[in-house]
Amino acid sequence: MSQEIPIIEISRVSKRFGDKTALDDVSLSVRKGEFVTILGPSGCGKTTLLRLVAGFQTASEGVIRISGEDVTRTPPHKRPVNTVFQKYALFPHLNVYDNVAFGLKLKKVPKREVETRVKAALKMVGMTDYEYRDVDSLSGGQQQRVAIARAIVNEPEVLLLDEPLAALDLKMRKDMQMELKEMHKRLGITFVYVTHDQEEALTLSDTIVVMSEGRIQQIGTPTDIYNEPVNAFVADFIGESNILNGTMLRDKAVRFCDRDFECVDEGFGENVPVDVVIRPEDLYIFPLSDMAQLSGVVQTAIFKGVHYEMTVLCGRYELVVQDYHAFEPGTRVGLLVKPFDIHIMKKERVCNVFEGRMIDGGRVEFLGCVFPCPHVEGVEAGGEVRVEVDFDRVILLDNEEDGALTGEVRFILYKGDHYHLTVLSDWDEDVFVDTDDVWDDGDRVGIAIPPDAIRLIPR
Ligand code: ATP
Numbered sequence: 001m002s003q004e005i006p007i008i009e010i011s012r013v014s015k016r017f018g019d020k021t022a023l024d025d026v027s028l029s030v031r032k033g034e035f036v037t038i039l040g041p042s043g044c045g046k047t048t049l050l051r052l053v054a055g056f057q058t059a060s061e062g063v064i065r066i067s068g069e070d071v072t073r074t075p076p077h078k079r080p081v082n083t084v085f086q087k088y089a090l091f092p093h094l095n096v097y098d099n100v101a102f103g104l105k106l107k108k109v110p111k112r113e114v115e116t117r118v119k120a121a122l123k124m125v126g127m128t129d130y131e132y133r134d135v136d137s138l139s140g141g142q143q144q145r146v147a148i149a150r151a152i153v154n155e156p157e158v159l160l161l162d163e164p165l166a167a168l169d170l171k172m173r174k175d176m177q178m179e180l181k182e183m184h185k186r187l188g189i190t191f192v193y194v195t196h197d198q199e200e201a202l203t204l205s206d207t208i209v210v211m212s213e214g215r216i217q218q219i220g221t222p223t224d225i226y227n228e229p230v231n232a233f234v235a236d237f238i239g240e241s242n243i244l245n246g247t248m249l250r251d252k253a254v255r256f257c258d259r260d261f262e263c264v265d266e267g268f269g270e271n272v273p274v275d276v277v278i279r280p281e282d283l284y285i286f287p288l289s290d291m292a293q294l295s296g297v298v299q300t301a302i303f304k305g306v307h308y309e310m311t312v313l314c315g316r317y318e319l320v321v322q323d324y325h326a327f328e329p330g331t332r333v334g335l336l337v338k339p340f341d342i343h344i345m346k347k348e349r350v351c352n353v354f355e356g357r358m359i360d361g362g363r364v365e366f367l368g369c370v371f372p373c374p375h376v377e378g379v380e381a382g383g384e385v386r387v388e389v390d391f392d393r394v395i396l397l398d399n400e401e402d403g404a405l406t407g408e409v410r411f412i413l414y415k416g417d418h419y420h421l422t423v424l425s426d427w428d429e430d431v432f433v434d435t436d437d438v439w440d441d442g443d444r445v446g447i448a449i450p451p452d453a454i455r456l457i458p459r
Pocket of ligand 1: 042047
């Protein structure tokens with residue numbers, strides 16, 4: 001393989017705004033001509049990453065190179081990139097032609113050349129007949145085409161697109177997605193595209209970069225990301241998934257939903273807790289028979305346009321299943337999954353772990369609070385301890401004042417028979433909680449930890 005220099009190379013970049021870390025040690029390499037999509041939920045740092053590449057913001061740490069040249073501190077207009085924003089930011093007092101020509105005129109490009117380039121750019125976005133129209137008289141989709149023409153008329157090496165289709169209605173968005181993909185092919189330049197819409201990312205990209213909380217979770221092709229998510233976050237974010245707690249019994253054998261299954265994964269060890277991911281379309285559903293690996297009762301069946309989506313209660317586990325045929329709620333059904341379609345993921349953690357300090361024999365400080373705790377031998381006051389708390393022993397409270405500390409629910413994962421929550425404490429450290437209670441993203445909560453839930457391990 002050729003050792004081509006990446007067109008964009010982001011090396012160990014972090015960005016802080018005051019106390020807030022928007023990007024945490026991010027590294028990413030983009031090949032020339034690639035269509036790369038940065039995908040993640042609101043607030044994960046994707047716009048910040050794009051703005052660092054554009055030069056609208058400067059990294060707190062790390063280096064950004066474009067075509068091998070260090071541009072970490074280069075101002076935006078000296079970088080070979082152009083940005084298309086969600087809000088088209090067109091000049092309302094200029095017509096389509098003059099909007100597209102604006103940058104070229106500023107650069108004092110000769111008039112004849114301006115004309116040729118503007119016409120070519122408008123042709124590229126399918127707006128040839130609109131040159132003298134007021135931009136206000138255009139639809140959202142047409143305005144975005146003009147905004148794209150205005151960006152590509154500068155012949156950038158890289159086009160940065162920040163949720164460019166977010167303001168359009170669904171039909172227009174789908175049409176524009178196809179057009180963008182075509183445009184990318186025809187232009188042959190590198191596209192870096194930001195979206196929170198996983199379907200858009202899967203449709204458009206050569207490579208998807210999944211982000212969460214300022215960190216890259218996975219980089220891969222759409223099929224890699226969909227079929228082989230590296231963790232429960234990615235699996236949950238990319239499409240509908242059943243994500244369950246399981247135990248890897250040994251190579252090629254896993255236990256979940258209270259039964260043993262054959263799978264294809266190896267190398268996890270024996271009796272190791274894992275996350276098991278099964279896509280709803282990989283669960284076969286049929287009238288209950290001997291073939292069934294799991295049996296259950298259909299709870300709901302919703303028509304989704306092409307297929308039906310059903311929830312099936314198997315013992316205490318609720319699984320989502322997709323099929324072209326509907327099974328009515330109340331029907332007893334069998335489920336089957338092929339070994340190849342059972343995806344096993346290493347658990348990132350099996351319990352909460354905090355850094356703690358003993359106050360005295362019965363109290364320990366962690367997460368910025370003092371908690372009563374069991375007595376631990378061999379640790380003096382002031383001594384450092386590792387504090388472990390099982391996920392299902394953390395208590396969340398409606399009333400913030402009732403907790404030892406407070407926080408905000410950030411991420412909710414349904415695991416078939418309970419919810420696994422990530423709660424960002426106001427101490428700025430995550431607390432992970434297993435609960436049967438239903439919480440919403442963004443809920444403010446009190447956090448309590450009973451003394452007998454605290455395990456202390458001397459350092
Ligand atoms: P969205 O899709 O909602 O735009 P995003 O993934 O693009 O989200 P960013 O806009 O990059 O996220 O923001 C990442 C984090 O950094 C957020 O918590 C945000 O509040 C914070 N942030 C971004 N810009 C600033 C700023 N100028 N000052 C302070 N905090 C900021």
